[in-house]
Amino acid sequence: MVSNYYFLNVIRFILLVLVQVLVFNKLNFFGFINPMVYILFLYWYPIKENRAAFIGLGFLLGIAIDFFSDTMAIHAASTITIAYMRPAIxxxxxxxxxxxxxxxxxxxxxxxxxxxxxxxxxxxxxxxxTLEIFSLANFLLILKKVLATGTATLILCLLFGSLFSVRKE
Amino acid sequence: MQQIINFIIRYKNFLLYVFLMIVSLGFTIQSHSYHQSRFFNSSNWITGNILETSNDVSTYFGLDTENQKLMRENQNLRKLLFNKKELDTIVLDSVQLTYTITTGKVIKNSFADPRNYITIDQGSKDSVAPDMGVITSQGILGIVENTSKNFATVQSILNEKSNINAKIKNTDHFGSLVWDTKRYNVVQLIDIPRLVPLTIGDTIVTGGMSSIFPENIPIGTIRKFDLNTSQSFYTIDVALFNDMTNIKNVYIIDNSYREEILKLEKLTETNGQ
Incomplete structure (x- = not known):
């Protein structure tokens, strides 16, 4: 049972990274919207697990995406932030x-x-x-991108969520 | 001592978060000021191979249009060749060539970020090295930034760090080609003096000041021009010839005199102090 459970998370990790970099990074909807569905990994990850391990996994997930999309460590910085803030949220x-x-x-x-x-x-x-654009002078541009990409991510995550719902956990 | 240990245990998650955040910010900020990192790029073995496999599959859907593009290019080259007046034998001895060309295929393209990189399937094994120019049949694409054994990443002209010497065709007024990160089909040519006569639709080509690109490679046409804030230089919007969203076959240009030029320039700089 326990090994099955780890196995599920490993498979989920690999599949989400591949889906993200091979499909959603190439979407460029309206020229700039690339939904980030890999957030689902952090959304689905079991709640009672060790928090330090969770943050570490978040970092690994982010850096894996960063390797594929040549974005330095921006994805990693964002994923560890939500991994750290998840209990508060x-x-x-x-x-x-x-x-x-x-x-x-x-x-x-x-x-x-x-x-x-x-x-x-x-x-x-x-x-x-914020990290990608890296200047607060473009705050409106940041907000626009957050809203547009965020909406697309939310819709796609909800669709994926209902496709692969977590019944057993 | 006990208290310090207690403190660390109590805040271990927070400390781990701060530590990882500093690591990521370190990588990110370092790349803002200098080149892309040597290790954190998609030309490494794992990502390169995965992207290549995925690309092998998706290439099939565009084979037809890609072939047509190559045919058109061949047609143009044939036209040039047949209409060449002084038909002497063309010597293709590799010792005498200034530029050598390698062909490659794009396996990853991006154009929506402020800093876009393209990954191609040629690496140091195919004698591709950093700072070689990359073009397509229609125009300029970027400069090789990192190489691994089988792959290379190219800093696209759609990158806010990109800065390429360019000029107005048939003149010697040159400026720098940069990108304002706004639209993927428009780049900016800056530092063209006010006295230069400009017309919308003029062609912009690469200048001869760079040791990376040969002169007169097409870039785009003038779409709009304004004077900058100091009113002494133009900022020109250039509509690119290349469709940056749809690139497959590329040519990598190696200037065999580049090292010599760089060495000479460095020598002059140190002597000039």
């Missing part, structure tokens, strides 16, 4: 009861799930585009 969305043993993501309401995912995406994209 979850506490905000689900209240204190997410710390209970019986808490399951699939037992929460649809609105809560979407809010949780949207918050992860917004934080991730804010860090990402």
């Amino acid at each position: 979850m506490r905000f969305v689900f209240g204190v009861n997410f710390e209970f043993q019986s808490f399951k993501l699939s037992n929460t309401t649809r609105v809560q799930q979407i809010t949780y995912l949207a918050l992860l995406i917004i934080v991730h994209h804010l860090v990402f585009f």
Whole structure:
């Protein structure tokens, strides 16, 4: 059971990286929108796991994407930020009861799930585009990119989420 | 001592986060001021091979148009060759050639970021080295930045760090070609003096001041021009000939005199102090 569980996460990691770099990095919807569906890994990752390991995994995921897209370590910086902030976001969305043993993501309401995912995406994209553009003079451009790409990411993540729903966890 | 250890244990997640953040920011900021990192690029073995495999599959869908493009180019070259007046024997001795050309295929292209890099399937094994020019049949593409054994990354002209010598065709007024990161089909030519007569539609080509590109490689046409804030130089919007979103076959240009030129320039600089 335990090995099965790790196996699932490893497969998920590899598949999400490949899907991201081979499909979604080439999308260029409207010329600049490349949705970042790999955030789903951090969204799905089990809650009761060691936090340090989670941040480490987030870094690995980000750096893997960075290697493929020649973006230095921008993806890595964004993923570790949401990996670090995830408990705070979850506490905000689900209240204190997410710390209970019986808490399951699939037992929460649809609105809560979407809010949780949207918050992860917004934080991730804010860090990402701020670092990518690297000047606060272009703050409006950053906001525009965050909104446009964020919406696309959210929609695609929701679609993927309903395709591969996490029933067993 | 006990307290310090307690502190570290208590805040270990935060410290790990800060540490990893510093590492990533370090890589990122270093690349802003200087070249792309030697290690963090898609020309390494794993990413190169995965991208190449994926590209091998997707190439099939564009074979037809790609062939037509190459046929058109051949047609142009044949036209030039047949209409050449003084038909002497053309010596193709490799010792006498200034420029040698390698062909390559694009396996990864990007144009939506402020700093775009293209990965090609030729590397140091095929004698591709950093700072060689890369062009397509229609125009200029970029400069090789890093190479591995089988792959190379190219700094696209759609990169805010890109700076290439360019001039207006049939004149000797040259300036620098840069990109304002706004649109993927428009780049900017700056530092053209105010007294130069310009017309919309004029062709922009590479200048002879660079040791990377040969002179007169097409870049694009003038789309719009304005004086800059100091009112003494033009900022020209150049519409590219290349469709940067659809690139397959590229040519890598090696200038065999480049090292000699660089050595000479360096010598002059040190002597001039």
